[in-house]
Amino acid sequence: MxxxxxxxxxxxxxxxxxxxxxxxxxxxxxxxxxxxxxxxxxxxxxxxxxxxxxxxxxxxxxxxxxxxxxxxxxxxxxxxxxxxxxxxxxxxxxxxxxxxxxxxxGEDEFSIVSDWYHLAIIEYFQLPSSVHTIEAVAKHFGLKTDEVEKAIERLEKVQMLLKKEDRWEIPSENRAATFRSDYKAVHNFYDQLASKGRNKVGAAGKHQWDLSASFIPIKKENSKKMLEKIRQFRRELLAEASSDADRDTIYCLTLQFFNLTELEANSLSELAENSLPQLEKNT
Structure with missing residues (x-):
């Protein structure tokens, strides 16, 4: 080849x-x-x-x-x-x-970051109730079995999943990924999640989704403090959710915080570095 x-x-x-x-x-x-x-x-x-x-x-x-x-x-x-x-x-x-x-x-890492279901599959296998078969994963997320099979092959190749007997395990609990704001991979990743979120709006039951937007007047120099509070909230929420022994499904949390009134190149590059939440685990 x-x-x-x-x-x-x-x-x-x-x-x-x-x-x-x-x-x-x-x-x-x-x-x-x-x-x-x-x-x-x-x-x-x-x-x-x-x-x-x-x-x-x-x-x-x-x-x-x-x-x-x-x-x-x-x-x-x-x-x-x-x-x-x-x-x-x-x-x-x-x-x-x-x-x-x-x-x-690396091409496999790029693909994993760009397509939402790779990270979702990792989280699925950590559910106590998860069934470790291609068919079960496909049914859980509404994917084709071929898509799941190929995704798992990629995850195994970059050692983000390991097959042990009849189960898949996650080798590390402290992996994080941060990428520059101009990475197309990051844009693709969040575009896909935004599309998934739009399709969920209006789903039966208010507990199934939440959509809100707030316009916040702040002092520019305080933006870093606010970003850290947002990240701390995310970490605490992840820790609380992971401690639930009866967890049985995967939800997605996406957060945005950006300046509406100016887009200076230096500050945008600094503030727009995104740590992908599904790759960041709290022990």
């Missing part, structure tokens, strides 16, 4: 993954499951045929890629096959921007 970015690697990797589970799984069966002729799939893999934007998007969906991987897959295809020079250049620039991030973080 090539080391340079190439969308065909996603296709080949998925075929190898399925063949590992079922040695009798053939290229013809793979093409059938992807909904394309076997001859065309072979031509795509062997560089004899490219992918249009529509076909690339459809194929990314059939491969059960994560949201981040889908974006990357589509950009890789567009950078090679887009008819418009402008579209091709934009896709190439996005790939370069991603590579600058993954060089620092």
């Amino acid at each position: 090539e080391h340079r970015p190439n969308y065909r690697n996603f296709i080949i990797s998925e075929l190898e993954r399925r063949q590992k589970k079922n040695p009798a799984y053939s290229l013809r069966a793979f093409a059938r499951d992807l909904g394309i002729p076997c001859s065309r799939l072979s031509e795509i893999i062997n560089r004899k045929m490219g992918l249009s934007q529509a076909r690339a998007a459809n194929l990314a969906e059939k491969l059960s890629l994560s949201p981040t991987e889908k974006e990357y897959f589509l950009d890789l295809a567009l950078s090679e096959h887009a008819r418009s020079p402008v579209v091709k250049e934009m896709a190439t620039n996005r790939i370069k921007a991603r590579e600058s991030i993954t060089t620092q973080m």
Whole structure:
């Protein structure tokens, strides 16, 4: 497999993954499951045929890629096959921007941070009532079994999950991650959570969700004190929730605190560093 970015690697990797589970799984069966002729799939893999934007998007969906991987897959295809020079250049620039991030973080870590369900899966396995099967996790979060299986593989690869007999365990209770405010990974992560939150608003039962916004007049130099109070509140809430022996589900808490009246580059960079809450555990 090539080391340079190439969308065909996603296709080949998925075929190898399925063949590992079922040695009798053939290229013809793979093409059938992807909904394309076997001859065309072979031509795509062997560089004899490219992918249009529509076909690339459809194929990314059939491969059960994560949201981040889908974006990357589509950009890789567009950078090679887009008819418009402008579209091709934009896709190439996005790939370069991603590579600058993954060089620092590692591709698996980038994916874990960007897609919300990786962190949710970690928390699920810490519930006393959790069932340690792919199917149970998929049902709990409304995910596809393929999505869960791949997510767990990534988490195991970066040692954020360890398989012991018939259970998954979390190796460290004190992992935290902080990233610069210009990391696309962070933006993707919170965009996904915002979308999940919007879909929950109006759910039956007031205890299921809470949405509020407050506009606070403050002295600018006190902003750091307020940020620390917010973080302290989060830590205390996490500690209280983790001590409940009967916990049986996962909720999401997102907090925002930002200056509405000015966006100075230095202060924004300093204040917008986000410690992802699901990666921060209190012992």
